[in-house]
Amino acid sequence: MLTKPETRTEIDDLMAAIGRKARAAARPLALAGTSTKNAALAAMAEAMLRQTQAILDANAIDMAAGAENGLAASFLDRLKLTPARIEAIAEGIRSIAALKDPIGETIAEWDRPNGLHIERVRTPLGIIGVIFESRPNVTADAGALCIKAGNAVILRGGSDSTNSSRAIHACMVEGLEAAGLPADAIQLVPVTDRAAVGEMLKGLSGNLDVIIPRGGRSLVERVQTEARVPVFAHLEGICHLYVDRSADLDMAVSIAVNAKMRRTGICGAAETLLVDRACADTHLVPILEALAAAGCEIRADAEVLGRYPQAKPATDADWSTEYLDAIISVKLVDGVSGAIDHIERWSSHHTEAIVADDASAVERFFTEIDSAILLHNASTQFADGGEFGMGAEIGIATGRMHARGPVGVEQLTSFKYRVRGAGQVRP
Amino acid sequence: MLTKPETRTEIDDLMAAIGRKARAAARPLALAGTSTKNAALAAMAEAMLRQTQAILDANAIDMAAGAENGLAASFLDRLKLTPARIEAIAEGIRSIAALKDPIGETIAEWDRPNGLHIERVRTPLGIIGVIFESRPNVTADAGALCIKAGNAVILRGGSDSTNSSRAIHACMVEGLEAAGLPADAIQLVPVTDRAAVGEMLKGLSGNLDVIIPRGGRSLVERVQTEARVPVFAHLEGICHLYVDRSADLDMAVSIAVNAKMRRTGICGAAETLLVDRACADTHLVPILEALAAAGCEIRADAEVLGRYPQAKPATDADWSTEYLDAIISVKLVDGVSGAIDHIERWSSHHTEAIVADDASAVERFFTEIDSAILLHNASTQFADGGEFGMGAEIGIATGRMHARGPVGVEQLTSFKYRVRGAGQVRP
Numbered sequence: 001m002l003t004k005p006e007t008r009t010e011i012d013d014l015m016a017a018i019g020r021k022a023r024a025a026a027r028p029l030a031l032a033g034t035s036t037k038n039a040a041l042a043a044m045a046e047a048m049l050r051q052t053q054a055i056l057d058a059n060a061i062d063m064a065a066g067a068e069n070g071l072a073a074s075f076l077d078r079l080k081l082t083p084a085r086i087e088a089i090a091e092g093i094r095s096i097a098a099l100k101d102p103i104g105e106t107i108a109e110w111d112r113p114n115g116l117h118i119e120r121v122r123t124p125l126g127i128i129g130v131i132f133e134s135r136p137n138v139t140a141d142a143g144a145l146c147i148k149a150g151n152a153v154i155l156r157g158g159s160d161s162t163n164s165s166r167a168i169h170a171c172m173v174e175g176l177e178a179a180g181l182p183a184d185a186i187q188l189v190p191v192t193d194r195a196a197v198g199e200m201l202k203g204l205s206g207n208l209d210v211i212i213p214r215g216g217r218s219l220v221e222r223v224q225t226e227a228r229v230p231v232f233a234h235l236e237g238i239c240h241l242y243v244d245r246s247a248d249l250d251m252a253v254s255i256a257v258n259a260k261m262r263r264t265g266i267c268g269a270a271e272t273l274l275v276d277r278a279c280a281d282t283h284l285v286p287i288l289e290a291l292a293a294a295g296c297e298i299r300a301d302a303e304v305l306g307r308y309p310q311a312k313p314a315t316d317a318d319w320s321t322e323y324l325d326a327i328i329s330v331k332l333v334d335g336v337s338g339a340i341d342h343i344e345r346w347s348s349h350h351t352e353a354i355v356a357d358d359a360s361a362v363e364r365f366f367t368e369i370d371s372a373i374l375l376h377n378a379s380t381q382f383a384d385g386g387e388f389g390m391g392a393e394i395g396i397a398t399g400r401m402h403a404r405g406p407v408g409v410e411q412l413t414s415f416k417y418r419v420r421g422a423g424q425v426r427p
Numbered sequence: 428m429l430t431k432p433e434t435r436t437e438i439d440d441l442m443a444a445i446g447r448k449a450r451a452a453a454r455p456l457a458l459a460g461t462s463t464k465n466a467a468l469a470a471m472a473e474a475m476l477r478q479t480q481a482i483l484d485a486n487a488i489d490m491a492a493g494a495e496n497g498l499a500a501s502f503l504d505r506l507k508l509t510p511a512r513i514e515a516i517a518e519g520i521r522s523i524a525a526l527k528d529p530i531g532e533t534i535a536e537w538d539r540p541n542g543l544h545i546e547r548v549r550t551p552l553g554i555i556g557v558i559f560e561s562r563p564n565v566t567a568d569a570g571a572l573c574i575k576a577g578n579a580v581i582l583r584g585g586s587d588s589t590n591s592s593r594a595i596h597a598c599m600v601e602g603l604e605a606a607g608l609p610a611d612a613i614q615l616v617p618v619t620d621r622a623a624v625g626e627m628l629k630g631l632s633g634n635l636d637v638i639i640p641r642g643g644r645s646l647v648e649r650v651q652t653e654a655r656v657p658v659f660a661h662l663e664g665i666c667h668l669y670v671d672r673s674a675d676l677d678m679a680v681s682i683a684v685n686a687k688m689r690r691t692g693i694c695g696a697a698e699t700l701l702v703d704r705a706c707a708d709t710h711l712v713p714i715l716e717a718l719a720a721a722g723c724e725i726r727a728d729a730e731v732l733g734r735y736p737q738a739k740p741a742t743d744a745d746w747s748t749e750y751l752d753a754i755i756s757v758k759l760v761d762g763v764s765g766a767i768d769h770i771e772r773w774s775s776h777h778t779e780a781i782v783a784d785d786a787s788a789v790e791r792f793f794t795e796i797d798s799a800i801l802l803h804n805a806s807t808q809f810a811d812g813g814e815f816g817m818g819a820e821i822g823i824a825t826g827r828m829h830a831r832g833p834v835g836v837e838q839l840t841s842f843k844y845r846v847r848g849a850g851q852v853r854p
Contacts, residue, residue: 027771031795104794112816116805123797125827210828230657230828251850258852344454366845367531368458370550378543378848387853388844389539400552400841401637401657402829414827417815418793421805423678425685426814 011195018154018187019204022127025182026152030124034101036179041097041144044175045090048140051171052086058167059136066134066160074265078135079161089140089168092392096144099391102410103150117420122413124150126209129200130394131223133215134158139168142212142394143186147176149412152185154208156200158215159192166190197222203229212407214395232407235398236322237267237350239380242339242365243287244356245278251377252283252355253290258379259353261294265324267396268351268373268383272319274339277332280307288330297327304330319346336361340368347371350398351383372398372405438622445581445614446631449554452609453579457551461528463606468524468571471602472517475567478598479513485594486563493561493587501692505562506588516567516595519819523571526818529837530577544847549840551577553636556627557821558650560642561585566595569639569821570613574603576839579612581635583627585642586619593617624649630656639834641822659834660826663749664694664777666807669766669792670714671783672705678804679710679782680717685806686780688721692751694823695778695800695810699746701766704759707734715757724754731757746773763788767795774798777825778810799825799832 029037048055059081066076102122109119128151132138139155146153157165169188176183189196200208201223210230213223223231241259243252259270273291275284288298288308299318300311311330318329319342333339336354343352353375354365362376373383373396385393385406393406403411456464475482486508493503529549536546555578559565566582573580584592596615603610616623627635628650637657640650650658668686670679686697700718702711715725715735726745727738738757745756746769760766763781770779780802781792789803800810800823812820812833820833830838 030797110816112814116809116814118815123827225655228652228654248850254850254852262853370457371843373844373846375846376848378846378851379853381853382543382846382848382851387539387543388545389537400550404841405844414831416798417800417832419800419802419805419809421803421809423675423681424805424809425681426689426806426808 008195011191011193012199014191015189015196015199015204018189019127019207021184022152022154022187022204023207025184026124026127028182029147029152029185030103030126030150032150032181036181037101037147037150038097040147040175040179040181041093042175043178044140044144044172045093045097047171047174048086048090048093048168051167052083055081055086055164055167055171056083058163061163062134062161069160071160075134075160079164081136081164085137089137092137093140093144096148096392096409099148099409101148102413107415114424115422116424119418120415121418122410123416125412125414127152127154127207128412129154129156129208129211129229131156131197131200131211131213131215131219132158133219134161136161136164136168138214139165139188140172141392143169143172145392145394145409146412147185149409151412154187154189154200156189156197162192198226201226201228212394230401231399232397232403233399234395235348235350237269237383237396238272238320238322238346238348239268239270239351239383240272240274240339240343240347240353241270241380242274242333242336242343242352242354243276243279243283244336244354244358244361245276246358246361247279247283247355248357249283249286253287255353255355255377255379256287257290257294259381260291260296260328261326262379262381264326266381267322268380269324270353270380271321271323271329272346273328273330274333274342275330276335277338278335280332284308284332291328295326299327299329301331303332322348336364340365343369343371348398350396351375351380353378353380372396435622438618438620439626441618442616442623442626442631445616446554446634448611449579449581449614449631450634452611453551453554455609456574456579456612457530457577459577459608463608464528464574464577465524467574467602467606467608468520469602470605471567471571471599472520472524474598474601475513475517475520475595478594479510482508482513482591482594482598483510485590488590489561489588496587498587502561502587506591508563508591512564516564519564520567520571523575523819523836526575526836528575529840534842541851542849543851546845547842548845549837550843552839552841554579554581554634555839556581556583556635556638556656558583558624558627558638558640558642558646559585560646561588563588563591563595565641566592566615567599568819570596570599572819572821572836573839574608574612576836578839581614581616581627583616583624589619625653628653628655639821657828658826659824659830661822662775662777662825664696664810664823665699665747665749665773665775666695666697666778666810667699667701667766667770667774667780668697668807669701669760669763669770669779669781670703670706670710671763671766671781671785671788672703673785673788674706674710674782675784676710676713680714682780682782682804682806683714684717684721686808687718687723687755688753689806689808691753693808694749695808696751697780697807698748698750698756699773700755700757701760701769702757703762704765705762707759711735711759718755722753726754726756728758730759749775763791767792770796770798775825777823778802778807780805780807799823
């Protein structure tokens, strides 16, 4: 395995070879039956458990290097593997095996007056490139989801998790081979040069069908600028919670605390609270007090600050910041119209929630806001493929093309038409 | 209207302004009700009929210039408008108005054990760019389809139809304004410089959500190389007809003649005939004789030539050529496996048909070939949105992302999730 290409040309050649191997693997994988794919997934999970010590050893190398490089504690926490985390990853692979196989499923069918019977049937997408940060579990999650949907996958993980990712990848390949599937169906890019990502973004000469970037704003922006292949964009989640004048106060308090504080580091966590000016007297301070009591820092505009002087002042930057932390920005708005205006201006179009009893306010919120997920009287933290009943997901897509919202196994498919006739010709 | 920008900067500015105007128009259009959109479409059709003479006058200018520039007769025929063709375009707009409005439609809905009710609801895509050749009717068809699906559209037509397209575009704008919709919802790029297309491919600073290229291979290749926004690729249709050993001979003859000769200039016309070697003795010559009798030129590989010496010899180039003419390439293959191998190697993944009685051969053909449309015992010329019962279409997409096969009004939409709760928070 080439680990330190010395020239740009070597990386080009390496990536081109990865693309060709992926294309060769894509067809047998696309035609593999459900039981074969599930056998591979089961063998991957088994290999993960059997190789726990090897994975932990590899992870220890990454952790030591990360500590030496001064990586943040939160980063190191995401990087760290334990026997329990490895078991959870293996369990995740098993749960993907248990999902219904989407390939071959008839999504729609109908008859034409001339007797033609038309079916729309799910097919794999082909070759999926996943570019992700140093979260070793993505190697397993993304690999398993792509295999379940009949796709070959090229994984390019962050440099800080290289050893952990390789150890996990070895288990994935072991599972493929145990089921007689091509080892190249899941490839891990063995170099961490930026140039390797550049080659993926150029599409590996037609051997990459879609790219899924999993990472911060700078990765997503690079992908959106450079990519010559389709992208399932996973932008940050600047999620809003709007409390309408018709909201039940207790419900608003409970949802606000959950949406912000249950887990602050996930993309479905609320980052901005908008309160209807018409209920500011009754609803604003109790909600802010509950958030503060839960340990949340409040950043407020001037008007909110006047009513709740304990808050810190918010600047315009706060409306476009994904804190991923125990911080929330707060603003008064003029009813649902004001909420819609603020959200359409500042949202990343991931997830927004409204607390309200007034059906017409909910209807406007649901109709006029163009975000992937809109919730009424429920926490933004439900923005999750598992919570939607769609099974494991690679992420929440914020674009409007092909996949939007949770990207699970069905979203990793395409379709084709099958038409059955009895000799029909077109007049 | 700026018609002759003198510098690259002027074109940049012009295209940037078009993008901004489209974005401003996209939201009112996305929120417009069905009756408003249909009123606009009806008014467009009326304006087309009322302005028939003005459209014919504009078309006469294009036709005269085209003749002077030595354009081919087939090209001029596609460019030419007559009162009957203008009536057909107006009727086409009316038929789009009669389609069901996809926007707001609930595609799927389900309940979760925690009581959350989840709906997946259709939404517009946003702003669609259509780049097309000198076929003036596309101005009306594409504009009307995009409006029906709640999208703003930027049209960039071929330079040889400039005057015709402008006259039709004026009628489209008249219809928008009559219904109180923003005139900028349908914009026609007023310059024909290549640089204008380049700006569209770069995405107009986020003001273009998807590009639909309608044109020959060179346009599609330029789009696929340069585009930084999603593309609904409409590649050529290198469509195959495979006659299996189990085929009824009369049916095979009738389908072959129809698939090739009904209309040779459409993308669903068959370009290659593959005949199972096992039935070459009985089926090959009768099919070729029927094609020749219908006026078709036969280009055959050496083996076919041995059995049908009247044919011209085929070269490898023939397997990848979309003739769009009364020419067919012919080859013997080893059963359905041989047909699948040939098609997977040479097809543009548009449409393929099998004539067979053997269900297992059909099943393999349907499973192992990854083309947008597969037909059994029916002509490839049914590859058409209207024939599928999907209404008017912009074209047949050959890519696997978002839209595949006929791109009608539903394929010009995205979706979002609406989740209704009763105060649920995530544990």
